Amino acid sequence: MLSEERRNETVALDGTASERLARPDIRSEFGLETMDMNMGPQHPAMHGLLRLILELDGETVMRCDPVMGYLHRSQEKIAENRMYPAVVPMTDRLDYFANIHNEHGYVLAVEDLLDAELPPRAEYIRVLMSELMRLASHIPSIGFLMLELGAFTPILYAFRERERIQNFLEAITGARMMFHYFRIGGVKADLPPGILEEISEYLDGLEGRFQTDTVDLVTGSEIYVARTKGVGRMTPEQALDIGVTGPPLRGTGVDFDIRRDYPYSVYNELDFNVVTDDAGDVAASYRVRIGEVWQSIRIIRQVIEKMPEGPVMADLGRRLRPKEGDGFGRVESPRGEYAVHVVSDGSDSAYRVHYRDPSFCSMQLLQEVVPGHYLPDIMPIMGMIDPVSGGWDK
Amino acid sequence: MPQLGQGILKGMSITLRNLFKNKITRQYPEYKRDLPDRTRGMLTVDMDRCIACLQCMRVCPDHCISIEQTKRDADGSGKPKPYAVGFVIDDSRCMYCSLCVEVCPVNCIYHTEEFEAQAYNRLELARQFGERPVDPTIDPRPPVKKKPKKAAAKGKADEKADGDAPKKAPAKAAGKSSEGDAA
Numbered sequence: 162m163l164s165e166e167r168r169n170e171t172v173a174l175d176g177t178a179s180e181r182l183a184r185p186d187i188r189s190e191f192g193l194e195t196m197d198m199n200m201g202p203q204h205p206a207m208h209g210l211l212r213l214i215l216e217l218d219g220e221t222v223m224r225c226d227p228v229m230g231y232l233h234r235s236q237e238k239i240a241e242n243r244m245y246p247a248v249v250p251m252t253d254r255l256d257y258f259a260n261i262h263n264e265h266g267y268v269l270a271v272e273d274l275l276d277a278e279l280p281p282r283a284e285y286i287r288v289l290m291s292e293l294m295r296l297a298s299h300i301p302s303i304g305f306l307m308l309e310l311g312a313f314t315p316i317l318y319a320f321r322e323r324e325r326i327q328n329f330l331e332a333i334t335g336a337r338m339m340f341h342y343f344r345i346g347g348v349k350a351d352l353p354p355g356i357l358e359e360i361s362e363y364l365d366g367l368e369g370r371f372q373t374d375t376v377d378l379v380t381g382s383e384i385y386v387a388r389t390k391g392v393g394r395m396t397p398e399q400a401l402d403i404g405v406t407g408p409p410l411r412g413t414g415v416d417f418d419i420r421r422d423y424p425y426s427v428y429n430e431l432d433f434n435v436v437t438d439d440a441g442d443v444a445a446s447y448r449v450r451i452g453e454v455w456q457s458i459r460i461i462r463q464v465i466e467k468m469p470e471g472p473v474m475a476d477l478g479r480r481l482r483p484k485e486g487d488g489f490g491r492v493e494s495p496r497g498e499y500a501v502h503v504v505s506d507g508s509d510s511a512y513r514v515h516y517r518d519p520s521f522c523s524m525q526l527l528q529e530v531v532p533g534h535y536l537p538d539i540m541p542i543m544g545m546i547d548p549v550s551g552g553w554d555k
Numbered sequence: 556m557p558q559l560g561q562g563i564l565k566g567m568s569i570t571l572r573n574l575f576k577n578k579i580t581r582q583y584p585e586y587k588r589d590l591p592d593r594t595r596g597m598l599t600v601d602m603d604r605c606i607a608c609l610q611c612m613r614v615c616p617d618h619c620i621s622i623e624q625t626k627r628d629a630d631g632s633g634k635p636k637p638y639a640v641g642f643v644i645d646d647s648r649c650m651y652c653s654l655c656v657e658v659c660p661v662n663c664i665y666h667t668e669e670f671e672a673q674a675y676n677r678l679e680l681a682r683q684f685g686e687r688p689v690d691p692t693i694d695p696r697p698p699v700k701k702k703p704k705k706a707a708a709k710g711k712a713d714e715k716a717d718g719d720a721p722k723k724a725p726a727k728a729a730g731k732s733s734e735g736d737a738a
Binding site for chain 2: 243246247250251321324331332334335336339341349350353373374379381382383384385386
């Protein structure tokens with residue numbers, strides 16, 4: 162048996178070795194196999210705990226299967242067993258890089274259930290917090306992308322800005338990461354005195370620093386261009402089929418933003434542009450993020466200007482008992498569409514809570530887009546999705 | 556390509572410019588920054604003001620507060636009132652969500668600026684405030700009752716419509732919980 166194989170092999174040996182390997186008939190005849198490789202779960206460049214099963218043909222990826230669940234905490238079940246207000250601090254733990262948006266989605270869903278009317282100041286404070294959080298998430302996202310390409314400097318500059326924004330968030334909420342600031346019916350407390358002037362002053366400095374330390378530093382770099390241009394390219398149809406939202410979707414040219422198309426809070430009173438790009442690759446999503454940072458700064462300035470006076474909490478009673486039915490809330494988180502569906506059976510706690518997390522849904526992109534790329538291109542593609550472990554595992 | 560390398564040079568010049576700016580990192584244990592007024596650090600209780608209403612214990616999502624309650628005539632008015640003999644806050648469970656602080660009617664439980672909670676033993680993190688220590692390992696609240704499935708809930712609704720005996724049970728439960736709230 163073996164000798165016969167050897168004989169066939171010698172007959173077929175013609176041309177160079179790499180040519181032989183490229184011919185599928187020779188591959189199948191001699192049983193030349195692809196190599197399976199595990200990337201993660203503990204990988205220095207991975208966004209949290211994620212295992213990728215890769216089938217490699219040389220350096221080219223043939224198949225990429227993500228294996229999730231290393232950080233699963235059964236958040237949806239926890240949300241069923243707790244009273245409505247007690248779920249809000251747990252939503253902070255979902256996407257721990259943009260917590261405010263998680264809280265916002267959940268409180269919107271419960272307020273939809275309760276038909277609550279919010280005082281305008283609460284809505285403006287929510288938008289202010291959301292956009293500050295978007296800044297604090299987008300700028301390090303760009304830094305993470307560069308970190309995965311091997312550049313260490315941008316992440317340091319990005320985290321410098323994130324820390325400063327976190328100082329504001331800490332002064333407003335009392336915590337640096339797990340804010341628990343949004344409540345069902347408003348926000349926890351009014352803004353501390355003088356914070357709006359401080360934020361406004363900070364934004365003046367941020368505009369200059371962001372232009373030099375992130376945009377100028379990264380955009381022109383030849384290594385960055387070589388590693389991201391044309392990598393992870395998708396067509397708009399493909400992106401819509403996969404269910405990608407957020408910057409990767411807008412990078413393909415689809416003009417979709419929850420803030421404008423399904424406005425929540427007071428986004429319909431604010432003036433901003435939806436940033437799109439038509440290349441559909443990693444570089445395009447980077448450009449979209451850069452553009453969204455400028456738009457967020459613009460929104461925050463308008464919010465500071467328009468901030469009304471008044472209470473920050475609607476009177477919904479101490480005990481929340483929504484009628485039977487379901488509520489839905491969707492927000493534009495920095496990673497895409499974050500939506501919450503809450504079903505009530507008329508008791509203190511929800512009958513069912515479902516989180517649609519953008520990190521989880523965009524992860525399907527790996528199976529569709531990664532095959533055909535080289536192994537080192539996986540990391541820029543991960544940087545394009547910018548998933549967060551707490552988000553995809555829930 | 557005449558521009559090749561220019562992007563990198565530009566980047567290096569930006570890095571060089573940042574090199575001569577003030578450092579923003581601080582060496583933490585030696586340098587401690589000022590915390591804002593709203594900082595949510597470890598919880599503490601002013602036992603003189605506590606009226607043992609048990610609301611913080613009920614609202615806590617992580618069941619980290621346990622209170623042992625008795626009736627005692629503490630202020631000498633001749634009327635025995637609820638009194639917290641034991642009060643424990645288990646910091647190994649607490650997530651600093653501040654729900655107990657908001658619900659307290661006499662503002663006796665509040666956050667300090669302390670945030671460095673570390674111990675060699677988990678039980679050391681359970682801080683006792685009362686006269687008598689309370690076992691922090693016992694869950695202060697009964698386990699969550701199993702929720703009726705949708706079909707079961709419907710069945711109950713039908714029974715309610717019939718006006719049978721089971722009608723009493725939910726009403727009683729509701730009454731109990733509202734009493735608890737009032738207390």
